[in-house]
Amino acid sequence: MHKKMAFSFPDEVLEHVFSFIQSDKDRNAVSMVCKSWYEIERWCRRKVFVGNCYAVSPRMVIRRFPEFRSIELKGKPHFADFNLVPDGWGGYVSPWIEEMAGAYPWLEEIRLKRMVVTDESLELIAKSFKNFKVLVLSSCEGFSTDGLAAIAASCKNLKELDLRDCEVDDLSAHWLSHFPETYTSLVSLNISCLGSDEVSFSALERLVGRCTNLKTLRLNRAVPLDKIANILRHAPQLVEFGTGTYTADVRPDVYSDLAGVFSSCKELKSLSGFWDVAPDYLPAIYPVCSKLTSLNLSYATIQSPDLIKLVSHCPNLQRLLVLDYIEDSGLEVLASSCKDLQELRVFPSDPYGAEPNVSLTEQGLVAVSLGCPKLQSVLYFCRRMSNEALVTIARNRPNFTRFRLCIIEPKTADYLTLEPLDVGFGAIVQYCKDLKRLSLSGLLTDRVFEYIGTYAKKLEMLSVAFAGDSDLGLHHVLSGCESLRKLEIRDCPFGDKALLANAAKLETMRSLWMSSCAVSFAACKLLGQKMPRLNVEVIDERGPPDSRPENCPVDKLYIYRSIAGPRFDMPPFVWTMDEDSGLRL
């Protein structure tokens, strides 16, 4: 009877049911129910997500999921964003593209994050996938406008080309002209990362003009203000728009032209860009402000009064990125004007200055936490903090899911009591029961990790810098945080003991990064030996770790689970510890 149940539905029915299950997590859960469900699910999975491109090999993925249409891959560790991962570490997408080019002519979507992408790979994509629709490259590097030209020329069904935060080699401004005149299917184009001269304005205008389904257009800084009006005239249906440089000679005709054209964009919900803002031109966007849900002013070096005026016009704002010029006073206005705010990011305008250049303190964050009931995601750079403020924030806003606080000077104590900020962050993890992501800063002892291990049961990603006193800190986290997937640590006095005592935990996580800590080479070797399903990579630009005593701490350590075994594309300064109890060079 029990066995019969499993076969009571024909495969097609189960497939149909599974087609409603889109999330990766759920799909994985479905595949674990029983063997037949595993089989059915794998044939009908259309979207594959690989959080660490080295956790599995391309061939394994293709073997298991013979009919996927969309793949998302992530490469380098997150700290690569801050130059902690040396160039050449890895994250190459070519093996993936090569495998898929052969096996998957019907692939439609490729999304990559922190990977190295070459022009050859882009050319291969352009050649191999006839129905290719979506290319999203996030924080990638290694390619030039030549590769983009190939995509433009060949991908007749391309809908989305998004190059957010990439480093692109500027070889020719004319790659956009490679989109044929017959090509009209573009829905989303993000070229905001391109440097000067990497776009031809006339080609851009023509492209925008003929792609009537265009919904998202994010321009790069090189596009001057007086060109925006023409472009927007061709695309009044835009939902998301990113300007180029937002400054020009103050001319009434340019201004009224711009204001007029913004008024005609009735669908606009998201604005970004705003490099070099001339405040006189800001009111041109007021007509669209009441509908805006997302506003990225993180490049706009305008002062608090202008920011306040702007923000007061946007009552429906859900997402705001801004520089600390907004100051506490501006955040108070935000708190009273924008009751739908869900995400706030405040970046520092002068991160290396010794003294505060603006009046932005913990008070701004307190104000927003009090005034914005839907606020759940925060990234906040500031120069001072107190336990009292953090406790207030936690009490005000227990619905935080992402809380990233960066107090600019490392090891800054509570400015009121001069104590560590353990209690404050402890309150955050205690009150915010759904917290998924946390970044710590300021003066912190092992105690904060005890709080985190005790309370942060839903925490998936933790970033730690210049904190803690001993291995006990790391032990609290590894032993207590049940949902932990990614842990990244720099400049903390964590050594061998906690790591070795919690080795099994590491297999339940995606990855662990530790740099400038106190983990010895011997411990790394031991871990590599004992844990075959972990890749233990030692990254050390000083030279081979075995040229130093075994108890010497390694410079950088990256541990991740993998069923693909150690990789072979490592540069000379990366060593994988494995079962051979030696180095694989």
Place this chain on the structure above:
Amino acid sequence: TCSYPAESELELGLGLSLGGTTGKTKPATATSSWGECGRILTAKDFPSVVSHRTKNGGPSVSVSGTKRAAESVSHEGGSPTGVSGSSQVVGWPPIRAYRMNSLVNQAKSQRADEGDSGIGEKDKPKDALKKKLNYNGNKISSTTTTVNEKGHLGFVKVNMDGIPIGRKVDLNAHSCYQSLAQALEDMFLRSTNSVGAEKEQLTKASKLLDGSSEFVLTYEDKEGDWMLVGDVPWRMFVSSVRRLRIMRTSEANGLGIHKKSMANHSCFSFSVSESCYSFVAAPRFHDSNERQRSKPI
């Protein structure tokens, strides 16, 4: 508070707000008495919030005056990398490289804009009102950029007496003294951080901006001397200013204007129409023919 050596040697005069007292000038050469006075009013004398780097690690930045205590208590031994301040730590603060580059490029392009405009004795009223188009930050060659010591091109610090937190104002965003004064008014008056005594300060200041002279705007120039703002043509001021201070009039009395040199030098060279400032500068000199010989730039 300042102490003024050899006070008797100094001619004290004010040219503060409209209807202010006797005129003033600044001497072309840095005579010793002027220099002395300039030395008195240096940054050391101001209640600023400088955070000094210690050898073995960055102390916490405390804005409310408990800096000393913080320095000794907060630091718990050298960090593993032996850093001395956040600016020397790789990857800290955690800001993406493209974001940092963008901030630097914006500052550079603003400065290059300023450099291109040819600051000097030439009268350029047109340029004073025009904002230059400069979007191509990447193209500016470093030879045309002039950078102040912090690389904050165009931004200068402003401190107001009685308010511990200083601000920064972007001089490149203004084309005349009036606009600058307006911005400073916005900055220091509209701040909701002020509590108690500070609020009182600020209301006093607003009266100032109506014309009464509770406060005066001064600046430190490249030679380290403190001057009253409004002496010189705007462009010249922008190229020589290092920092600003909104000073209590009572303290500005000791600013020291050397009357001896008045005979040889006239006061300012720009015409009355350009003197569109509300609470600074010396309106007494209407002789636009005489050129002011200022310090070499």
